[in-house]
Amino acid sequence: MLKFVIKRILVTIPVLLGVTLLIFTMMYFTNGDPARLILGDEATEIEVEVLREDLGLNDSFLEQYTNYLIGVIKGNLGTSYVTGIPVSVEIMDRIGITIRLATLSTLFAVVIGIPAGIISAVKQYSAVDNITMILALLGITMPNFWLALMLVLFFSVFLNILPASGLYGPLYYIMPVISISAVSIATIARMTRSSMLEVIRQDYIRTSRAKGQTEFIIIFKHALKNALIPIITVIGIQFAISLGGAVVNEQVFAIPGLGKFMVDAIKARNYPVVQGGVLVIAIMFSILNLLIDLLYAFVDPRIKTQYQKSSKKLKIAKEEG
Amino acid sequence: MSNKNKKEAAKQSQLHEVWRRLKKNRLAIFGLCVLLLIILLALTADIISPYPYDYQDYSAAKEFPSFKHLFGTDNYGRDILSRVIYGARISLQIGFISLSTGALAGCILGAIAGYFGGAFDTVIMRFTDILMSIPKTILAIAIATTLGPGLTNAMIAVSISSIPNFARVVRASTLTVKDQEFVEAAVSIGAGNFRIIFRHIFPNILAPIIVQATLGVGTAIILAASLSFLGLGIEPPTPEWGAMLSAARAFIRDEWYMVMFPGLAIMLTVLGLNLFGDGLRDALDPKLKT
Amino acid sequence: MNDKSNTLLFVRDLTIYYITDDGVVKAVNGISFDLERGETLGLVGETGAGKTTAALGLMRLIPDPPGKIISGEIVVNGKNILQATKHELHGYRGKEVSMIFQDPMTALNPILTVGDQIAEVIRLHEKMSKEQAYKKASDMLELVGIPSERMSEYPHQFSGGMKQRVVIAIALACNPQLLIADEPTTALDVTIQAQVLALMRELRQKYDTSMIMITHDLGVVTEICDKVAIMYAGQIVESGNLEDIYENTKHPYTKGLFGSLPSLSSKVNRLSPIHGLMPDPANLPDGCAFHPRCPNKMPECETRCSVNTEIESGHFVRCLLYE
Secondary structure (H helix, E strand, O other): OHHHHHHHHHHHHHHHHHHHHHHHHHHHOOOOOHHHHHHOOOOOHHHHHHHHHHHOOOOOHHHHHHHHHHHHHOOOOOEOOOOOOEHHHHHHHHHHHHHHHHHHHHHHHHHHHHHHHHHHHHOOOOHHHHHHHHHHHHHHHOOHHHHHHHHHHHHHHHOOOOOOOOOOOHHHHHHHHHHHHHHHHHHHHHHHHHHHHHHHOOHHHHHHHHOOOOHHHHHHHHHHHHHHHHHHHHHHHHHHHHHHHHHHHHHHOOOOOHHHHHHHHHHOOOHHHHHHHHHHHHHHHHHHHHHHHHHHHHHOHHHHHHOOHHHHHHHHHHHHO | OOHHHHHHHHHHHHHHHHHHHHHHOHHHHHHHHHHHHHHHHHHOHHHHOOOOOOOOOHHHOOOOOOOOOOOOEOOOOOEHHHHHHHHHHHHHHHHHHHHHHHHHHHHHHHHHHHHHOHHHHHHHHHHHHHHHOOOHHHHHHHHHHHHOOOHHHHHHHHHHHHHHHHHHHHHHHHHHHHOOHHHHHHHHOOOOHHHHHHHHHHHHHHHHHHHHHHHHHHHHHHHHHHHHHOOOOOOOOOOOHHHHHHHHHHHOOOOOHHHHHHHHHHHHHHHHHHHHHHHHHHHHOHHHOO | OOOHHHEEEEEEEEEEEEEEOOEEEEEEEEEEEEEEOOOEEEEEOOOOOOHHHHHHHHHOOOOOOOEEEEEEEEEEOOEEHHHOOHHHHHHHEOOOEEEEOOOHHHHOOOOOOHHHHHHHHHHHHOOOOHHHHHHHHHHHHHHOOOOHHHHHOOHHHOOHHHHHHHHHHHHHOOOOOEEEEEOOOOOOOHHHHHHHHHHHHHHHHHHOOEEEEEEOOHHHHHHHOOEEEEEEOOEEEEEEEHHHHHHOOOOHHHHHHHHOOOOOOOOOOOOOOOOOOOOOOOOOOOOOOOHHHOOOOOHHHHOOOOOOEEEEOOEEEOOHHHO
16 A cells, blocks of 8 residues: 555656646747747847847757756746746745635535535435535536626625625635535535435445345445545545636636736736746645545555555465465 | 348437437426527527627617617627627537547547556556646636637637546546456457447446536536636637626626626526436436336 | 244235336235245246345335335234334344345445455344454354455455355344345356355254245255245246145146256157246236246136135145136
8 A cells, every 4th residue: 555655656746747848838839928028018129139048038948948847846936027026935925815715615515515415315306306406507507707796796786795805804705615616516416416326226235225224324334435436536626626716716806816816927928927826736736636546545445456456366366266 | 130230220229218218308308408599599690689799889888688688788889689699609619619529539548548557547647647737727728828819729728628537537437347247258258459448338438428528518618718708718809708708797886787698698508508418318327227 | 834933934915016107017916925934935937027026025125216015914023024114124134034135246335344244234233342243254254164364355355156155144144034045146157156055055054044045046946945936927826845846846837947947867859948938027918927828828817817726735826727
């Protein structure tokens, strides 16, 4: 098992290298000359050329990428073209807000979505099931930024009970978290329901019933543990969706997080900020995926033994012999 | 009857069976009708919409919905209903084209990774890991930034970001199905790898692929709208729903109807897709066949 | 009839339907039988005859919906199981009656160790500490011929025969009075089949468990059963002890079953199989369900179904020929 953990951690490193290469390549091929952008229209061609040289923009792709990568490893994500402040500093100032929003949204989605899915599955075709599934369907079909606008319209414009923008206290989190997590709540509830229904039909559930086990234990021990395996993988994706949702919703609610910062940077072609932002999000998310994979192996013994193949083969040989 | 004909007939009766079950599902049929209606609107937008989408009438700007303008007018005096109808064209195009290309690529990669394992699995999964370590929306934003705004570029961005989900789902399902007895049975009678993947594994993991795909077209539409909402996708004056919402945001306090209708249009389209897709899934699920 | 107190199980007119959108599937149509303590009944019939449904009915495990126990009585140890509360059923299943399912590959929970799964049933029905339960579980594992070191392994690490041994260990862990075995060897290969059957026979004798052996294999019946009930289209068409059924076959269907078996002792040039197929249980013919295939069909068979007739002590036939 330890071997698997180490292997899995080692695997994350090339992924992150791949991410840096991918991001760098995308930004490299983006239209627009950053030197010109920094200096503005009044600067002469010579001034721009000097700055290009200084920024290393005339180097080959490989040189530029290598320099970028060395910088990243040292924790240097470059300097913002717009403010001249190191990108790492600017990101650190803002990332907390975005992580908090995404984490709260994901937690909210899990806390609401899984129980809703279980109840729906256990009471299949009941009124509770129907209402839950209709709400879930609406959650999936509404774009989060539109839901955010509708929440603002209802709670801020019509009722005037919730603040429409900024992030200055607990009340300010309510609408962003709801609009960011709506899709995730719905997705998790639907997946939990279908996964539970699938598991409940399995023979081993009948075996538990034949043992005289109570329905409660059958649902929560035998069925849920099996049903959660596919859901665990989905939760990681939900965190990513929440991060993306946070980025968009930060625009709607004028929240000064990483998302708003990045979108503004994209519009200004402020490359180092975009690169840095995407990279930091990717690192965070890779660590989360790592944890989920480990959890996955922990919950599903079939996956675990895939990593202990040699010993398994031995046992089967013994058994057959 | 030749063997091939028999197979054909079997396939047809299977499709017939799926349709028979689908017909019984009222919600699915409702979804299909909604979807067909929206497709029809998109196709006949030139005939059916009351005004051209770019017709500006400053004297009628910011008009509240009325019989003359059912959905009201925007700040340029353009008829919102007409723009919503034209918007269906763009959104459906993005949804279906980008998702089907992304899904196809993802399924193939996922099946190869799950079935063959080893080096294939490692390479493909690392590739999808790279794509997946960047949240979908942010990946799409990054790609859209690289390519610049425009319909095709938005489609490429959406398409690429939908690959890893499919690859993962298909791989995971393949792994579960692979160890089951009927696959072992197929291996034992000497079936080739591709035959096993397409004849034995794919039909058994079709349900998760379809769930993913129906939700996928919807998410693709929403993702594209998000890009436009951020000003990265389709640019004005093209009547894209996300872009319309982005422009309408500034008027939320007084002209709330401007932020209402494009969003409702997205919702209705995605709702139709989801209802139909759910019904299709239930009709296709071989495990419910008793 | 024998002394009532020695009767463990008493089934009367058990009728079970599956009510689906496509119609009513009449899976079990009024079956009746008794089982004494220590006795083994073979429930024989083709696939789709309603054997498994009947067994699930005895466990009160009919999936509802679509399944419904329409009428009848199931009395175990003097208690009518069809009137049992949920709570009583939890004490009944696994303790008084337990069941071995047909497919060992899917009968075990993939994410719990076999030890957990055996100990679970013990902890449910016996007042024991966790340690004692696991100790007993490991004894059970040894009893069915699996080294107890393998307690902490998961089902996917076992072969099919091994899994069925685990299922047997679970079924017998609480010393049930009645064991229902639903084609326990069908999914296994022949050598393993023989081993598992031998194991079951041995354990049945050791614990004096009554058993209902569901099978389509008349060979298995002679090896392990005292009594036989032949099922056709949800009814028991003939029942009696081994001798009644094998030596003194009466019902045309039973005769047909034997006629389909190749025999070494008697020189027959051709097998005489039963013609046609079992009727669709959603669309049973009027009268006797077997009449469309019956070689001894009389005009009356198309309209009236015979009552169960006791032609000699303990030998029942449901056929107008013997009424």
